[in-house]
Amino acid sequence: MAAIDQQKNNISLFNVFDQITVPVQVKDEIKSSPQKNASVRLEHEIVLLWRRVLPPLLCDSEINTDVKISVIDPVGKVLGEILTTLRFEIGKRILRQRIQNNALIITTEGDYVYQAEIMQPNTKSFSAPFRIPFYVHFT
Amino acid sequence: MKISFDKTIDTKYVSIKKGKIATTKKICEWLFFDLNSKNEVLGVEVLGASKNSLSLFTDGQNLIHYEFEISQANNFNFFLNNVSKFGPSQVIDVPLQYV
Numbered sequence: 001m002a003a004i005d006q007q008k009n010n011i012s013l014f015n016v017f018d019q020i021t022v023p024v025q026v027k028d029e030i031k032s033s034p035q036k037n038a039s040v041r042l043e044h045e046i047v048l049l050w051r052r053v054l055p056p057l058l059c060d061s062e063i064n065t066d067v068k069i070s071v072i073d074p075v076g077k078v079l080g081e082i083l084t085t086l087r088f089e090i091g092k093r094i095l096r097q098r099i100q101n102n103a104l105i106i107t108t109e110g111d112y113v114y115q116a117e118i119m120q121p122n123t124k125s126f127s128a129p130f131r132i133p134f135y136v137h138f139t
Numbered sequence: 140m141k142i143s144f145d146k147t148i149d150t151k152y153v154s155i156k157k158g159k160i161a162t163t164k165k166i167c168e169w170l171f172f173d174l175n176s177k178n179e180v181l182g183v184e185v186l187g188a189s190k191n192s193l194s195l196f197t198d199g200q201n202l203i204h205y206e207f208e209i210s211q212a213n214n215f216n217f218f219l220n221n222v223s224k225f226g227p228s229q230v231i232d233v234p235l236q237y238v
Contacts (some may be wrong), residue, residue, distance in 0.1 A: 033178070056149070064189050066142060068140060068191075077199070078199045079198065079199050080193070080196070080197060080198050080199055081140050081199065082194065082196050082197075083140050083153060083193075083194065083198045084192075084193075084194040084195075085192040085193065085194070100190040105198065111189065119142065124142075124143070124144065
C-alpha cells in the first residue's frame, strides 16, 4: 500500500509484498469454476513512477498516451488488463501512478506478473514492457 | 485489448473481444460501447481522445469496469458487466512537482 504526504509530496510504501499465501481450499474453488480461476480478496496497490527521458528543453509538450497493465499467471494466461491514460502536463518530468485493486484472480500456484507497457507517443503499439513479479503459494 | 487511434479525427477505438456488433450504446457525448447480442462489450470508442481520459478494466476476456471523470457523464454506473465480487478497481494519478 502507499500513502502520500500532501505537504511534502512524498510517497511512502508499506506492506510491500512479493509472495502471497492462499488457503488450499481455493484450489477446489478453481477446479469447480467454469473459468478455472478464483478471485481472492487482497487489497493492494500497484505504484508506478514514470519519467520523461528527454529534458523539458527538448521535449516540453504535453504527452498524452496509454498505459496497459496486464496480470499474467504462471502459464502465461492474461487474467486481467487495465488500460489507462498517462498525461504528462507541460513542464512535468515525473508522474506517479497508483492503481488500487481489491482482489486477485488466481489460477494456480507459481510466479505471477504485473506487466506494464506504454504506448510511445506517435506509435501504434505498446512497447517497453516491465514486469513486477509476485509468487502465489498454496498452504 | 487492441487500440487504434485516428489522429485526424482525434478518435480512439479499443477492441475488447472479437464478435459481431449488434448495437452501439452511447454512454456520454464522447464515449460509445459496441455490444454484441449478449450485451457484452466488444469495443469502446472514445471521441476527443486527446482530452478525454478513460480507464478500462478487463478480466482477460470481458470488460468489467470503466472509469472517467464523473462530471462528464450523468450515468456513471450505466454499464457494469461481470464485475468482480469484491468490487471494481480505482485508478489514481498523482503528478509530482516539476523537478
